[in-house]
Amino acid sequence: MNARGDTTRKRLIDATTALVREVGYANVRTRSIAVAAGVAEGTLYRHFADKRSLFYAAVLDRNAPIVAATATLPSLAGRGTVLENLLEVIRKLAQLQEDLLPLEQAMIADPTLAPLRGERVQMPLEGPPHDIARYLAAEQSLGRVRAECDPTLAAISLLAMLFGLAVHPLLGNDLAKSELLGASVSYFVDGVGASATQPKLLA
Amino acid sequence: MNARGDTTRKRLIDATTALVREVGYANVRTRSIAVAAGVAEGTLYRHFADKRSLFYAAVLDRNAPIVAATATLPSLAGRGTVLENLLEVIRKLAQLQEDLLPLEQAMIADPTLAPLRGERVQMPLEGPPHDIARYLAAEQSLGRVRAECDPTLAAISLLAMLFGLAVHPLLGNDLAKSELLGASVSYFVDGVGASATQPKLLA
Structure with a gap:
């Protein structure tokens, strides 16, 4: 994974932590995570298989x-x-x-x-x-x-x-x-x- | 509340506890609680305002x-x-x-x-x-x-x-x-x- 990929991955992880804290895991949608991380939802799925993996x-x-x-x-x-x-x-x-x-x-x-x-x-x-x-x-x-x-x-x-x-x-x-x-x-x-x-x- | 109402209330509470344990609060629907308690969903709402009150x-x-x-x-x-x-x-x-x-x-x-x-x-x-x-x-x-x-x-x-x-x-x-x-x-x-x-x- 290149440096840009690492940055994207990190932003997705940070967004996940923040959203789980705010609304709880069950109420988080991968779409909201992608939005919060500033990436397309398709990009999220290139890094992680599903919400659980993330x-x-x-x-x-x-x-x-x-x-x-x-x-x-x-x-x-x-x-x-x-x-x-x-x-x-x-x-x-x-x-x-x-x-x-x-x-x-x-x-x-x-x-x-x-x-x-x-x-x-x-x-x-x-x-x-x-x-x-x-x-x-x-x-x-x-x-x-x-x-x-x-x-x-x-x-x-x-x-x-x-x-x-x-x-x-x-x-x-x-x-x-x-x-x-x-x-x-x-x-x-x-x-x-x-x-x-x-x-x-x-x- | 009469004895029958108390029993219904107790069954709704027991069903809630069991379902929260099984699938987590966020994944529980009031419909599933009513089904598990053996009552109509309308009956649930005569006893409790919403899932949170229950x-x-x-x-x-x-x-x-x-x-x-x-x-x-x-x-x-x-x-x-x-x-x-x-x-x-x-x-x-x-x-x-x-x-x-x-x-x-x-x-x-x-x-x-x-x-x-x-x-x-x-x-x-x-x-x-x-x-x-x-x-x-x-x-x-x-x-x-x-x-x-x-x-x-x-x-x-x-x-x-x-x-x-x-x-x-x-x-x-x-x-x-x-x-x-x-x-x-x-x-x-x-x-x-x-x-x-x-x-x-x-x-």
């Missing part, structure tokens, strides 16, 4: 910076505090997730968007749960996370909390900066953190 | 047992353990929420379902956050929850985690019984709970 391309596109955001977390083990490290990455995820949320919300609400059998769709949280679990395991080996904590379950719990805060209709206004997000992460860290009475290998 | 009636209906489930939680303060009390109520909520989830998911994904200005809609989590916050405050006064914990923020964090676990596309299979839910609640309780080194007024 939707999944948008999910992958919006997911990429989120996956990148947690990649370096495991290397921070033993530096700063567990709370600082997790809070920084969770706030960044909350901020980046704003672009992805309308798409994730469409996915959980519209049965026609469920991945088909055998279909390989990289889901939004695939990178982050693994990175956070690796980080927690590394902190655990340094004595800064309780020995009885399961890093994988803990990482999923933390991300589920972030996701719940972000998608709940009553919450989620500027979540990245909210007192609520800070409180939630600090309860979590108090929960998984090595208590003061447990030995710390690194002080 | 949807909100279903939300209220499915919400009622969830609100009831947490009502007695505050009275349990000081009995059993904080973990046992919270885990029991959270598992019950996870189970009851199965009926409400497709409706909540539709609400978060479809901008046309956002409450209108001035519209009073009792949201699914209105009872539970207050009940859980009151419970945590009562445990705090007994020294079984950390003094620095904000009961309201903590209650919202816990419910957000439950909501996130329930709605995330990769999770949520039989959540009420899952190891993941148990682990999440126990991290939360470790996080907000009075640590072993803090004084407990009741042992």
Whole structure:
């Protein structure tokens, strides 16, 4: 695909994300997407087989910076505090997730968007749960996370909390900066953190 | 409304919940709801002004047992353990929420379902956050929850985690019984709970 094709593709993806946010996936027509992207509807179909393919391309596109955001977390083990490290990455995820949320919300609400059998769709949280679990395991080996904590379950719990805060209709206004997000992460860290009475290998 | 009218109303609400789960709110037609409920479409419109009103009636209906489930939680303060009390109520909520989830998911994904200005809609989590916050405050006064914990923020964090676990596309299979839910609640309780080194007024 040439540079012009890439630009068109990007504009179609951006228009899809914006329209899904405004009117919901089921109410979006490919015609409106083409209009919003400033291309002919035939051009849309040269890039994407159908509305669903376009939707999944948008999910992958919006997911990429989120996956990148947690990649370096495991290397921070033993530096700063567990709370600082997790809070920084969770706030960044909350901020980046704003672009992805309308798409994730469409996915959980519209049965026609469920991945088909055998279909390989990289889901939004695939990178982050693994990175956070690796980080927690590394902190655990340094004595800064309780020995009885399961890093994988803990990482999923933390991300589920972030996701719940972000998608709940009553919450989620500027979540990245909210007192609520800070409180939630600090309860979590108090929960998984090595208590003061447990030995710390690194002080 | 007579008993027969109540039955019809209930059947329309049940059909709405089932169809929203199957095909998504935006893809449901009132005609299909009437067919599924075994009534004429004109009968539907004698009970409800439009699809949206029917949807909100279903939300209220499915919400009622969830609100009831947490009502007695505050009275349990000081009995059993904080973990046992919270885990029991959270598992019950996870189970009851199965009926409400497709409706909540539709609400978060479809901008046309956002409450209108001035519209009073009792949201699914209105009872539970207050009940859980009151419970945590009562445990705090007994020294079984950390003094620095904000009961309201903590209650919202816990419910957000439950909501996130329930709605995330990769999770949520039989959540009420899952190891993941148990682990999440126990991290939360470790996080907000009075640590072993803090004084407990009741042992």
